[in-house]
Amino acid sequence: MRLVIARCSVDYAGRLSAHLPLATRLLMVKGDGSLLVHSDGGSYKPLNWMSPPCTLASIEPDDDQQAAGVVEVWKVTHQKTADQLVVSIHEVLHDTAHELGVDPGLVKDGVEAHLQQLLAEQIELLGEGHRLVRREYMTAIGPVDILATDASGASVAVELKRRGDIDGVEQLTRYLELMNRDPRLAPVKGVFAAQEIKPQARTLAEDRGIRCVVLDYDAMRGIEGGHARLF
Amino acid sequence: MRLVIARCSVDYAGRLSAHLPLATRLLMVKGDGSLLVHSDGGSYKPLNWMSPPCTLASIEPDDDQQAAGVVEVWKVTHQKTADQLVVSIHEVLHDTAHELGVDPGLVKDGVEAHLQQLLAEQIELLGEGHRLVRREYMTAIGPVDILATDASGASVAVELKRRGDIDGVEQLTRYLELMNRDPRLAPVKGVFAAQEIKPQARTLAEDRGIRCVVLDYDAMRGIEGGHARLF
DNA sequence: ACCTGCATTTCGGCA
DNA sequence: TGCCGAAGTGCAGGT
Known part of the structure; x- marks a missing residue:
């Protein structure tokens, strides 16, 4: 350099x-x-x-x-x-x-990917009886973060954000619109899950029948850590 | 520093x-x-x-x-x-x-602004008989890039992007929804114009009845250049 | 000051 | 490789 x-x-x-x-x-x-x-x-x-x-x-x-x-x-x-x-x-x-050499690169932790992984493992945070179908469920307009089923077996599409903003609700709305046209999936319920949900986003979501779930990242990590410590 | x-x-x-x-x-x-x-x-x-x-x-x-x-x-x-x-x-x-002092800062000449200017001048790229109403047409939720009329005199709202992405379609959809509530404008057609339109964005746009127009920036600039050379 | 939209975005992930 | 979505996004312009 x-x-x-x-x-x-x-x-x-x-x-x-x-x-x-x-x-x-x-x-x-x-x-x-x-x-x-x-x-x-x-x-x-x-x-x-x-x-x-x-x-x-x-x-x-x-x-x-x-x-x-x-x-x-x-x-x-x-x-x-x-x-x-x-x-x-x-x-x-x-x-x-100056000679710097190749950099070993950055190690990250705490992004949406990790939150998604944790929620997939702790899917019952969405409610009792929920089951994971798959992460990154592909649709024609992009991947849904998490697809699950609730206790009644109905499909649940989850949009996951670190900070829940109106954009995320819009995104989930698009997915729901599309997925509800698919007879194999319909009816699909929507869940907007985030560490923090802005009031405007919550209002919009609930107005559209989308359930909001606030996630406690530290608690979720703690549970994972607890499991890890058992082995 | x-x-x-x-x-x-x-x-x-x-x-x-x-x-x-x-x-x-x-x-x-x-x-x-x-x-x-x-x-x-x-x-x-x-x-x-x-x-x-x-x-x-x-x-x-x-x-x-x-x-x-x-x-x-x-x-x-x-x-x-x-x-x-x-x-x-x-x-x-x-x-x-090192002592650097305060920087006078960057002078830019942007792309979308220029593209908007060129399209306003060459509005018939949208189709024969199109007429410019105005650029940056203000609505309650923000400015529409270009408002025009088609050969039949119907209103046409144009959303302009360098790269046409899903977000841009959403934006235009919001504008159209609002403008179509205005009896002086309705019915308003939508045109999504960009140098490049992503397949997913095109799908979403056409699904909503929004026309997609791909713009050739160099050609548009060339025509302008041609005009300029006459003077 | 906050919000919105753009960016010579950059960056990672997956089809 | 190309496309799509997130980012500790940054940044400017308007309200």
Whole structure:
């Protein structure tokens, strides 16, 4: 990885056009040739960038550019889309390179996938007599998070969210509409399950006959942990 | 901005839990105290990070940590959510600080806005006899991208996307539902226009009687360019 | 300040 | 590989 602090201006031409006026910034060149342009603020998103696969070429500035004070021009070209990022460097303040090696990568825990796994294992949280049919039940418009049956044997479609928002209710509504046209499944009841359900989402859901279930992630994990500890 | 290359492990506890095993990485400390952990690959997204507003505290490693080879611990805490990022540094390979100043920021020229402008100018791409009523036609739940009339004089609401996804169909459906309650407009037809329409989105749209139109951005731009060249 | 819609989204998962 | 949905999404514009 090469780190350059430079006074520069940047132009991007690709899916859109964008321009960064002359200022001092960090240019981060990664091992795969990709480039990030960072300022000293904002969030983790760079001001501008080029994603791999791409190639960086350092070219001599032409007369006009030299007259404008440009000492070096970087042209970063995407290999597929031909998007181009042009960095006009006026002054290099720092330039170092470092060997980082391959990163072992991030280990995550606590996302929707885990919640889904836990709920599948503890399906009776939806009510006594519930049975899991399958996770990620495919329909023509996408996968339903969990398909189950209730004590009476009726189908139950579960939409699972970390935070239950109106969007999730809409999504579940679409699935229910579609699934209820399938005579092998109909009638299908809907359950909207989340760690936290926004009042507006709850209102909309209940108005549509969708049951809301609030999940206690820590408790669900604790039960799983308890089981694990038995072995 | 402070740039540190270090062998380190990282733990994040907040909305989820995540862990980065020991490896050599770039730690970028921005002026607002925020921290980015970058590896030498991937895209612009850091392996891990803490967004502002947050505070960085360097603390002495305890005995266990020292025994494990930790020479320094950074604890980055978010000021509102109490999310925490802990960086356990085993070895510092590089450490420099740089004054960057405030960035003037990015100047963009967007796609959807341009696409909307082009379609407004070339409204007959929707079909012969179409006439533009107006762009960004306001409704109670938000602006419809384009309102037009067809050859028969009936209202046509156009939802415009770069990539036509199910969400866009939902959005248009909400607009149509509302507009069809307005006797001055009803009946309103729907057109879902995008550079590219996903099969599932097309299925959903056509199931709801919404017409799909695929736009050729380059061709549209070319026609505009042709006009422009005449002047 | 909150909400909504867009993004050069990026990222993972599965058909 | 392509498509689809989630993200510690970020970000801008409107209310």
